[in-house]
Amino acid sequence: MIQADRVVTSTCPYCGVGCQVDLYVKQEMIYRVDGRFDNDVNRGALCVKGRFGYDYVHAPDRLTTPLIKDGDGRFQPAGWAEALDLVADRLLAIRDQYGPDSIAILTSAKCTNEENYLLQKLARAVIGTNNVDHCARL
Amino acid sequence: MAGLAATVGSGAMTNSIKDIVEADVLLVTGSNTTEAHPVLSLQMKRAVRERGARLILIDPRRIELADFAYLHLRQKPGTDVALFNAMAHAIIAHDWVNERFVRECTEGFEAVKTAVADWTPERAAIVTGLPPSKIVAAARMYAMAKNSAIFWAMGITQYTTGTDNVKALSNLALLTGQIGRPGTGLNPLRGQNNVQGACDLGGLVNVFPGYQKVADEAARRKFAAGWGVPYESLSPVPGLTVTEMMNGVVDGRIKGMYIMGENPMLSDPNLNHVRHALSQIEFLALQDIFMNETAEMAHVILPAASFAEKSGTFTNTERRVQLVRPVLSAPGEARPDWQIITEIANRMGHDWSYDSPEDIFTEMAALTPQYAGMSYERLAPGGLQWPCPTPDHPGTPVLHVGQFARGKGLLIPVDYKPPMEVTDGEYPFILSTGRILFHWHGGTMSRRSPGLEAIAPAAEVEINPADAAAYGIGDGDWVRVASRRGQVVTEAKVTERSPVGTVFMTFHYAEVAVNLLTIDAVDPTAKIPEYKVCAVKIEKVEQPEELAV
Numbered sequence: 259m260i261q262a263d264r265v266v267t268s269t270c271p272y273c274g275v276g277c278q279v280d281l282y283v284k285q286e287m288i289y290r291v292d293g294r295f296d297n298d299v300n301r302g303a304l305c306v307k308g309r310f311g312y313d314y315v316h317a318p319d320r321l322t323t324p325l326i327k328d329g330d331g332r333f334q335p336a337g338w339a340e341a342l343d344l345v346a347d348r349l350l351a352i353r354d355q356y357g358p359d360s361i362a363i364l365t366s367a368k369c370t371n372e373e374n375y376l377l378q379k380l381a382r383a384v385i386g387t388n389n390v391d392h393c394a395r396l
Numbered sequence: 397m398a399g400l401a402a403t404v405g406s407g408a409m410t411n412s413i414k415d416i417v418e419a420d421v422l423l424v425t426g427s428n429t430t431e432a433h434p435v436l437s438l439q440m441k442r443a444v445r446e447r448g449a450r451l452i453l454i455d456p457r458r459i460e461l462a463d464f465a466y467l468h469l470r471q472k473p474g475t476d477v478a479l480f481n482a483m484a485h486a487i488i489a490h491d492w493v494n495e496r497f498v499r500e501c502t503e504g505f506e507a508v509k510t511a512v513a514d515w516t517p518e519r520a521a522i523v524t525g526l527p528p529s530k531i532v533a534a535a536r537m538y539a540m541a542k543n544s545a546i547f548w549a550m551g552i553t554q555y556t557t558g559t560d561n562v563k564a565l566s567n568l569a570l571l572t573g574q575i576g577r578p579g580t581g582l583n584p585l586r587g588q589n590n591v592q593g594a595c596d597l598g599g600l601v602n603v604f605p606g607y608q609k610v611a612d613e614a615a616r617r618k619f620a621a622g623w624g625v626p627y628e629s630l631s632p633v634p635g636l637t638v639t640e641m642m643n644g645v646v647d648g649r650i651k652g653m654y655i656m657g658e659n660p661m662l663s664d665p666n667l668n669h670v671r672h673a674l675s676q677i678e679f680l681a682l683q684d685i686f687m688n689e690t691a692e693m694a695h696v697i698l699p700a701a702s703f704a705e706k707s708g709t710f711t712n713t714e715r716r717v718q719l720v721r722p723v724l725s726a727p728g729e730a731r732p733d734w735q736i737i738t739e740i741a742n743r744m745g746h747d748w749s750y751d752s753p754e755d756i757f758t759e760m761a762a763l764t765p766q767y768a769g770m771s772y773e774r775l776a777p778g779g780l781q782w783p784c785p786t787p788d789h790p791g792t793p794v795l796h797v798g799q800f801a802r803g804k805g806l807l808i809p810v811d812y813k814p815p816m817e818v819t820d821g822e823y824p825f826i827l828s829t830g831r832i833l834f835h836w837h838g839g840t841m842s843r844r845s846p847g848l849e850a851i852a853p854a855a856e857v858e859i860n861p862a863d864a865a866a867y868g869i870g871d872g873d874w875v876r877v878a879s880r881r882g883q884v885v886t887e888a889k890v891t892e893r894s895p896v897g898t899v900f901m902t903f904h905y906a907e908v909a910v911n912l913l914t915i916d917a918v919d920p921t922a923k924i925p926e927y928k929v930c931a932v933k934i935e936k937v938e939q940p941e942e943l944a945v
Contacts, residue, residue, distance in 0.1 A: 266723040269710045271703040272836050274586035275413070275436045276712025278778075281704065281723045288704065288723065297778045298414040299712065305434035306834060306851075307842055312704070314844035315724070320685055321699035322728025333697065338729065342736075345654070345696050346743030348679045352652040358631065362641040362650045365599035366657030366733075367588035370708025370720060372756040373733040374590070375605060376741075377656055378598040381635075383623045384741050388610050388635030389650070392599040393588070393658050 260284055267294060270308040271368070275299065277308050288312045349385065358386035365392040398922040399562025400582060401607075403570065405802025408592065410581035410795040411545060412714045412781065417443045418579030421541040423534075425454035425476070425565070426551020426928075430461055431833040433549070433585050433713070437461070440547075450541070452534050454479065455551065456828070457858075457900060458893045467534055470895055471524040473826050474815035474929040477557055480564035481812065482520030482528075483535035485512040487571050490532075492539035497573030501800065504807035508567055511809030523812060539572040543579035550587060551830070554927040558919040560810040570805045576796045586713040588837070593711035596767070596782070597760065602634035606764035610634060622763045637923040638664060639916060645673040652679040656733055657700065661689035662838040662906055665925040666881050666916035683736055686840055689906060700733050701726040708734070708753040709775065711782075715792070717770055718779035815929040816917035819897070823879065823931035825863070826898040827913060830928075835904035843904070855908035856889040858900040859934070864890040869936050877901070879932045882912030888936075899934060903927075 262282040270277040277300035282290035291312060293304040324341035325333040336344075352360055363381040365374045374392070381390040401407040416422070416439035429437035443449035444464045453465035454476075462468045471479050487493055488509055498505050517528035524531075538544045546569060552561045566582055574580045586592045598605040608615040611632050620627040636644050638660060644650035646669075653674075664670045674680060674693045682691050683698040691697050705726040711717045726732070734756060738748045750756050754772045761767040766782035769789045774780060780791035795801065819826060834852035836842040843849050857877055859869060869875060871890045876883055877899065886901065886908045894900050901910040915930040 264723070266721050267719075268703070268721045268723065269589070269712075269718045271589050271710075271841070273433055274589060274591060274713035275433050276589065276710055276716060276718055276779075277435050278718065283723055286724055298412070299714075299716065299718075299779075300435045303435050303438055307836060307845075307848065308435070310847040311836070311842050311845045313846060314686075314841040315702050315704045317686070317844040319687065319844075320702075320727045320730065321687060321697065322730055323699060324729070325697040325699075327695050338731075338739075341696055341698060342739045342743055345681045345698070346740050348681070348695075349652055349654065349740075350744055352679060356651050359633075359635070360649065360651040362636060362644065362653045364638065364641075364653070364655040364658045364660070365594055367591035367594045367599075368657045368703075369590065369594070369733050370703075370706070370753065371590065371593040371597050371711060371717070372708045372753040372760065373656070373737065374594045374599045375597040375760045376734055376737045376750075376756060377654075378605070379623060380654075380737055380741050380744075382598075382604070382610075382619070382630055383625045384744050384746055386629050386631055388601050388631050388633060389641065389644075390599060390635060391601050391638045391641070392591075392594045393638065393660070393663055 260289065270304070272307045272311060277304055279304065279308065287316060353385055359389060361385050361387055362389040365390060367392050399559040400566060400584065403563055403566040403806050403808055404582065404796055404800045406795060408715050408795070409583045409585070409713050410575060411578065411583055412793040413439055415578035415793065416440060416545065417447055419443055419449055419543050419545040420579065421450050421452060421537055421544040423452045423454065423538050423544060423546045424461060425548050427547055427549035427585055428459045428551070428830060429547065429585065430459070432587065432831045434833060436585065440464070450537060452537060456895050456898060467530065467537065469526050469530055469534060471526055473828055473898055474555060475524040475812070476552065476561045477564045477810055478515065478520045478523040478812040479526065479531065480568060481512045481515035482517045482531050483538070484508065484567050484571060485515045486517060486532045486535035487539045487568070488512065490536070492536060493571050494573035498571060502570045502805040502807055507809045508807040511811065538568060538574070543577060544572070544574040545580050545583060547583045547585060549585045551928060553922065553924050555929065556816045556917050556919050556926045557813050558924045559921040560813070563808045563810045567807050570807050576794065576798065578794060581794070590710040592713060592715060593709070596711055597764065601637055605760060606766055619763065639918050639923055639925060642670050642673040645677050651677065653677055655680070655682045655690060657684055659688045659690045659838050659840065661693065662909060662911065663903065665911055665914040665927065667909055667911045668882055669916060683733060685730070688840060698736050699728065699730040700736065701730050706732040706753070709757065715781045716779040717767065717775055717782065719772065719775050816926055817915050817929065817931045819931045823933050825932050825934060827877065827879065827930050827932040828898055828900050828928045829903055829910050829914060830900065832902050832904065835902065837904070839904040839906060855886045855901065855905035857886050858889045858891050858894040860894045860896045861890050861892065862896050864888065867934060867936060874937050876935050876937045877913060877932050879913040879930050881915065884908045884910065884912055885937060899932065
C-alpha cells in the first residue's frame with residue numbers, strides 16, 4: 259500500500275454540505291480522499307464527486323502565469339508586476355473618468371470567506387461602489 | 397434569501413444536518429437532494445428508513461427521492477404558490493393551525509387568512525394539476541406531525557416568483573409552529589460550497605459583511621472606522637446585481653469589471669446577451685484557476701490557487717464555518733486570491749498588510765457580529781455554526797428558538813403569478829434546468845476528473861416517453877431544443893423522470909450550453925433568474941455535427 263507523504267484534513271470544494279475530508283498526498287499528487295468520521299456533517303460519508311473529483315487540481319491546463327491580451331486579441335504571458343499594474347491602472351482610470359459606480363465586481367461562492375471579504379472590501383473601500391455580487395442566485 | 401429574511405429575519409437554513417433525523421415529516425420541494433446535496437440526503441434517507449419519518453416530495457420530476465416518498469406531488473412547474481396557498485387554506489379551514497404559536501410568536505395571520513381564503517384545494521387543482529385530496533393530505537401530514545421540517549433549493553428560488561415561493565413556504569411553518577426545534581424549520585440548501593459565506597461576508601449589493609445594510613449610516617461609520625477610510629468614501633446606494641451588471645454594460649453605465657472565480661458566460665441566463673455585453677466592455681480582468689468562456693473575453697487573466705493550495709474558511713449550508721488547509725503548492729506562478737486582491741488594493745493607493753488568511757479572518761470577525769466569537773483555533777476541531785457572538789459562545793445549531801431573529805415571525809400574503817414565459821403552440825414544452833450527481837455547476841472541476849467524465853460524458857435532454865413517441869424520438873436520438881433566445885442540439889434521454897410536457901437539461905456542459913435557451917427574467921426582489929421555466933420546442937435531427945449556435 260502506498261505510504262502518503264502527508265495527510266491533510268480540509269473541506270470538500272464541491273457543494274454546500276461541506277464534508278470534511280482527509281487528502282492523501284504522494285509526490286505532490288492527491289491520490290486518495292477519505293471522509294472524516296469525527297464530525298456532524300458527513301460522518302465518514304462522501305459522494306462520488308467528493309471522493310473522486312479532485313483531478314482538476316492537477317489538470318495540465320491550470321493557469322500558471324498571468325496573461326495579457328495583445329493588440330491582435332491574443333493572450334501573451336506576462337509577469338505579475340506588469341499584470342497587477344495594468345489592472346490597478348485601468349480600474350483607477352475608469353473610476354476617475356466615469357465614477358466608482360462604473361466598475362462592477364463579481365466575488366465567488368467557490369472562494370474562501372477571507373477572499374470574499376477582501377474583494378468586497380476592495381469594491382467598497384478602495385473603488386467606492388456597492389456593485390459587488392456573486393452567483394448565489396444561479 | 398430575501399423571502400426568509402422578510403418572514404423570520406434571517407435568510408439562512410434554520411436547522412442543522414445533524415437534526416434532520418429528528419423530523420417526523422420531511423417536506424422536500426425544489427431540491428433534487430440525492431444529486432445536488434448527496435451526503436445531506438443520506439440523513440433524509442436515514443430519517444425515513446430508520447426512524448419511520450414520512451417524506452412529502454413536491455417536485456414535478458420523478459427524482460430518486462420519490463422512491464422514499466410517502467406522498468409525491470408532481471405539480472406543474474411554476475405553480476408552487478398556488479399549491480402552498482392551498483395547503484395553508486386547508487390548514488386554516490380544518491383547524492390545524494397552532495393557535496398558541498400564531499398568537500404569541502407571529503404577526504400577519506389575518507392578512508394571510510384572507511389571502512388564502514379563495515385558494516381552495518379545488519382551485520389549486522386546476523392550476524397545479526394535482527388532485528385536491530392529495531393537497532389536503534400533504535397539508536394535514538405536515539401540520540399534524542410533532543416535528544416537520546421543510547427543505548428546498550433552487551427548484552423553489554429560480555423563478556420570477558422565487559421570493560413569493562419562499563414566503564408561501566414560510567407561512568406553512570409559521571401557521572403550524574414547525575420551527576425553532578430540532579427536526580423542524582425552514583431549510584434552504586445552499587448550492588455552491590461557499591455560497592453561504594460569500595453572502596455572509598458581503599458579496600451582495602446592499603449589505604456589508606454580517607448583513608449590515610450599506611444604507612444604514614451607523615453601519616457605514618462602523619466599516620469606515622474598521623477599514624481606516626473616510627466615512628464619505630463608502631457609498632450608501634445599493635449596487636447592481638449580476639444580471640443588472642450585464643445590462644449596465646450594454647447601456648454604458650458599467651465600463652470595467654473584475655471577476656473572481658466565476659464564469660458568467662456559462663452560468664448566466666440568456667448567454668447571447670451576456671456575450672454581447674462583455675464584448676463591448678472597456679476593461680475586464682479575471683482571476684481563476686482555468687481558462688473559461690468568460691476569461692476568453694478578458695483583457696487580463698490572473699492565475700489563482702485552488703482550494704488545495706491555500707488556507708481559509710468555507711461556510712456550509714447549515715451556517716458552519718470550517719477550515720480549508722493547504723496541502724499542495726500552487727502550480728507555476730499561480731497565487732492565492734487573497735494575495736492578488738491585496739496587491740491590487742495596494743497598487744490603487746491603499747496600505748493593506750495581511751500576513752495570512754488567519755490575519756484577514758481576525759479583522760473580518762471583528763466587523764461581522766455572527767462570526768465575532770470565532771478564531772481559527774476554535775474552528776479547528778469541527779467548525780462553529782453562526783451566530784457565534786462571543787469567544788465562549790458554543791455556536792447555534794437551531795435558529796429562532798423561542799423568538800425569531802426579527803422578533804415576531806411575519807406571515808406575508810402572496811398570490812399566485814404564472815411564470816414569465818408560458819408554453820404556446822410554437823414553443824409547447826416547458827424547459828427546466830438543474831444538476832446531476834456526477835457533475836458540478838459549469839463543469840470546470842468535475843469534467844476534468846476522468847472518473848466522473850467517464851460516467852457522464854455528454855449532455856442529455858430528458859423527455860417523457862409519451863412526448864418522445866409523439867415526436868418520433870428514441871432514446872439516444874439527437875434532438876434540437878430551441879427557445880426564443882437560442883438553440884442547442886443534444887442527445888435524448890427518454891425517461892419517466894420528466895413529466896409530460898416538460899423537458900429537463902443540466903448546465904454542466906459548455907458545449908451544449910443550456911443557458912443559451914433560458915430566459916433572463918428575474919424575481920423582482922431577489923433578482924434570481926427563472927432557470928426552472930421557459931418555453932421551448934423540440935425536434936428530432938439527423939446531423940450530430942450541428943451543435944450550439
